[in-house]
Structure formats: structure tokens, C-alpha cells
Amino acid sequence: MTDSVPEYPIAPPAPRKGRGAVTNLQGRYEVDQREAVDDGWVLHEEEEGGPPALRTQVFDERAKTILTRNASPDIPFSVSLNPYRGCEHGCIYCFARPTHSYLGLSPGLDFESRIYAKVNAPELLERELSKKSYVPEPIALGVNTDAWQPVERELRLTRRVIEVLSARGHPFAAITKSSLIERDLDLLAPMAARGQFMAAITITTLDAEIARTLEPRAATPARRLRTIRTLSEAGIPVGVSIAPVIPFVTEPDMERVLEACAEAGASNASYIVLRLPWEVAPLFKDWLAAHFPDRAERVMSRVRDMRGGKDYDANFATRMKGEGLWADLLKQRFHQAVRRLGLNERRRGILDMSQFMRAAPTAGPVRDDPQMNLF
Template sequence: MTRPFNHEHEHEPEHDRDPQAEQVMIPPRSLKAQKGRGAVTNLQGRYEVDVRESFDDGWEHEEEAPKVWRTHVTEETARTILSRNQSPDIPFGVSLNPYRGCEHGCIYCFARPSHAYLGLSPGLDFESRLYAKTNAAELLRSELSRPGYQVESIALGVNTDAYQPIERELQLTRRVLEVLQECDHPVGLITKSSLIERDIDILAPMAARRLASAAITMTTLDPHIARTLEPRAAAPARRLRTIRTLAEAGIPVGVSIAPIIPFVTEPDIERIVEAAFEAGASRVSYVVLRLPWEVAPLFRDWLEAHFPDRAARVMNRVRDMRGGKDYDASFGSRMHGEGVWADLIRQRVEKAIARHGMAGRGSFKSMDCSLFRRPLVVPPLGAKAKRAAAAGQMDLF
């Protein structure tokens, strides 16, 4: 089921959907930013067969009204819900993402290329055509019920934000947390949304038993940069308030400075660490700007639209840290880069952390996995069970 999410949440019947809306749209004629959106183009995905581009044939024509990119949500029934990885530079092995696509619209999001698998654009489509895994909690319950399930902390919302705006109505993340709380299963969350405060009633009791922790992404303290860089995420000051609220509730909270963009957000490193410390954060991690696949041209377009005066300088510095390329996906260097500039950033982060007596990247191994208990799964009642229930007897199993 697809429906517009225009903050009025009208329902759109399946048969009324515009088939053209499912296709990758033609990129806008100019690199003009749209209010509330991060990408300035709807770049085609790398799997598209047909190439579309704008062409001015010279005929006079009236100026077209700019296209309004409203948010549409497609409810989908997922077949699996837990993703596993063995990446040596990622601090978790299991993750869960209730949504595909993200309305926050962060131009740097490394998950953007995943929309190409859907035949959609990693550009404006990624932040306006979203997918909600409505059976996420049920799939998780089934997974945790398996006899051979091995308990390991689940990272929630690492690919796309589990607390993006549509979560306020759909509450898929909250339902997942309810299952994890029921099973005493450890979970770590990362978000740039203040909506996480809604679930303190679940997270605080779990944290008291070493079953929950949170991390808030802080990219910059400049609200003007944040408004274009991550247009529908919480403002920097609001995120700091969220850190304080979580910490006061007894939930271990860290800060992820991600991504560090040379000459754009990089000047804020020390100030972010100081502000995070004052708000109650206990640990800090960082990631240098990553530009995999379609993210690279999308980010370059964003630079030209918002920072034309320093676009070339930013990309030159990025390439200095990536072996002369826009991106190098090698394990061990993809998160922090290599070379003199990458080393300088590392030193600045480490010195700022030490100055405030904070810790570096937190480990999921600090969670308590020994409390796990399988969820109560109630099978459909058979004839025998129904008779027992009618007689007032309870089934032990």
C-alpha cells in the first residue's frame, strides 16, 4: 500500500497510484535546492537501463512550476528483518532497520545507493519514497523464537534512521523495542531525532539492566549548515537537549560526529565534543565523509548548490584522504580515511575526548546478553486446546 505522507496522511488506494511516480524522474534543469530536501537532483540509479536527461530544443516555453516532492510511504511485508555483517570496522554484527529510505534527507547518507535496487533514485526519491516494514516486530519475535538463535546486541536504525518523521505515526520502532524489552534482549540505537525521547519508558528500565544504549549523531553545531545538510532532522540544539534528557534518564548515551566534512563541518570538531560532554554524553566516535556509488555525484551537486565558493577545495581534501579518489571502500580506512589530513582529524578528536575525560567508540560487548529469554509464542488453538480452555485448564506449553 502506498500513501502520501504530506503531514495530513491521506490514504492513496493501490489502483489510484500514478505509475509514472514509480519511475526515476528526470533531473531538474538546475542545481537549485528545494526546501526541506537534501538532494538537489534525482540522479538515476546505477541499474537503470534507459538514460534520461533534460534537453532544451530552443523553442520558447513557459517556465514550468517547480515539482513538489511530497513524501509517499509504501507499506511492505518484509521476508527477513535482521541483517548480519562481519565487517571488521563496524562495532556490531546484527542490525535491524524498520524503514527503507529516510525523510531526514541527509545528503551524505551512505544508504542512498540502496534505493537503486528498487528502481528508484538515490537522490530525491530516497528521501521522499519510503518503505515501512509493517511486520518488523512480528518477524523479530519469530527470529528470537528459533531454537538456534544466538544472542547478540542488535543495532537499531543504522542504515536509515529508525526515528525518522514517519515513525511518529507508524510506531514500528517502538513495537520492535517492546519485543526486545519482553525478551530482555540488548539493543543499541543511533539517531539524529528527538523522537527517541518518546521511548524512554522502555529504554530507561532496559538501560538499568545493561540492555540499552543510545548514540546521537552530531554533524555540526551550525543550524544553517544543518538545515541544508540534513534538512528534516532535529536541529543541533535540539539534539543536545535529547542527549541531556537521555542521560538524566540513566540511559548511556554517546555522540557520533558523522560525517566530518572538510571545511564544512570539520571546524566544529572540538566544539561538538565539548557540547556533548556538557550535555551528559559519555563517549564519542567519528566518521570521515564517505561517498560510495551515487552519493559522490549527489554530494558534489549539493556542494555546488550550497557552497560553490569552496566546493573544489572540499573535494580536493576528500580525495587527499581517499588515495586521490572520491571514495575508497577498503576495510580499515573507509571510516576514517588515510594520509596527513586524516591523521590530523584523528588527533583532534582524540585530544578533545581526552580533554573531557570521555571514552572513544563504545562497544556492544558491554551489553548483558545473559538475561535473554525467548518470547512467548502462542500458537493457534487446536480443538484439544480449545476444550481445555473451556474447562478452565491452562496449557503448560
């Protein structure tokens, strides 16, 4: 009788301390795919305290352009600026994770541990604003990445971008989960007083334990509430974005989040239902299996209820809020709470474009293509 060949099942997802993704899922453009298997060492790693810590690496990138334009009808801005690629906050639900696939990297752990800093972002912005053909319109700062993520403390790229915008009288809006935005109040408060700046703070839940696994390197919920208060007291219009609403995980907290934010000084509120485009879906499912195995199937079932039976539907008309009975109930809950708390009573002000000052082309190293300065 011969010994049977042992089976090595796919290794279960193992959370890493301080990281959101539990796997380094390969991007959709990779030709070769790899799967982890339990070869007997996984258990040993767990006995030793789990997988080793993953160090963040930051790479300099000299970008060719810095302003990104979109024509999506469900997005309230058409121009955005991202000083970084990837985000160390590690939010497992981040819709921007699939962009790391364009770099040949994983939307999983790579997205939150391999950060690309656009070191010439301020100079590129200066050049863009100097073009005779440039038509000013409000810029959204930090959409595919958090402009105030941890690496910003040292690199200060976002700070330098804001200095350019402030000097040129160019309005912008920003969304963040970081308390580091308070560092730049000396620039932001005067711009807000001139009607050129507004902010939004994203808060998904008030539960610090859930937040630590969901968005491990972002500010705690309590700290974000303090940031809302600080911005509001400085005269900056500040709203709260409850994004995403995750059924049975953050969804029960929605009314409490709105109450806490209204008390802290937020004047506006919005919400977005969980979105799972491309590689975000399998990454999120792995996260659920690792942190909420007791409700993973229930969560995904409710997600599909709001996505026409699929994990995700990219339809512009429904992708932000979902559809169907559960989406309608969520919408009713949100609007009832907003009315009760006096949020959204005034329409958010239109940013003032009249103070924009076109600058002369800079003489810095970004003038690598002199012909561009003719336009």
C-alpha cells in the same frame, strides 16, 4: 543566413525546500539514463519560487526477514534491524542512499521521499527470537535508516520493535538524529538500568543553517543536544557520533561539537570521515554546487587527499577515517579534544545477554511458512 540551433545545457541543480538531494539521479542498475536540460522553463520555476514541494509517500512492505547480518571488521556490530527503507531526514551524505537502487528507485530524492515501512517488523522479530536455533547477540537499531524518522510518529513500528526486545530481555543499541527517541524513554530507561541498552546521537555541526541543508528534516543541532541531556539524565549511556566530518563544511566545528555534547552529558564520542560510495558521490557534488559553490572544488580536493586520490575508497582499513596527512591531523584533533573533555575515559559497557528469554512462536499472520518455526 540561418538561425543557429540553441544549445540546452544540463540544468543546474536546484534545491528543493525541505529536501537534501537536489537531483533524482538514476540508480546504477537502470538501463536507460536521463539528464535534465534547461529548456527555458527552469528560469521560470525559479522566478515562481523554485521547484514545487515534493510530497513524502509511504508504502507498506511485508518483509521476509528483519535481521541483517554483516561481517565487516570495521563495524562494531554484526546484527542490525531497520524498520524502514529510505529516510525522510534527507541527509545528503547518507551511505545508505544507494540501497534504493535495488528497488529500481533513485538514491536521490526518491530515497528521502519514497519510504517503505516494514509493517510486519515486530512480528518477524518475535518469530526470529523464538527460533530454537537463534543465538542472541546485541542488535543495532536504525543503521540504514533512522528508526525514529518522521513517519514513525504515526506508524510506531520502532516502538513496537522495542516492546518485543524489552519483553524478551534482548539488548540493543540505537543511533539516531531524532528527538522522537524521547517518546520511548519508558521502555529504554529500564532496559539501560539492566545493562541492555545504549544510544548514540549523531551531530555533524552546531551551525543550524548548514544543518538545514545537510540534513533538512532531522532535529536541529540544539534539539539533539537536548536529547543527549534527556537520555543521560534518564540513566541511559549516550555517546555522540560526529558523522560525517566534511572538510571545510562541518570539519571546523568538530571541537565545538564535542564540547557541547560533553556538557550535555555524553560519555563517549566517535567520528567518521565523509564516505561517498556509489551514487552518493555525484549526489553530494550536486549538493555542494548548489549550496557551497565557493568551496566545492576545495572540499572535493581534500576528500581525495584522504581517499588516495579518489572520491571514495571502500578499503575496510581506511574507509571510516581516511588516510594520509589530513586524516592524521583530523585524528589528532579528535583525540586531543576527547582527552581534554574527559570523553571515552571508560570503555562503553558490554550489553548483558544473560537476561534474554526465548519466546514461543507467535500465532500471528506471519506464520506463512510453518516449516520455519521448526528451526
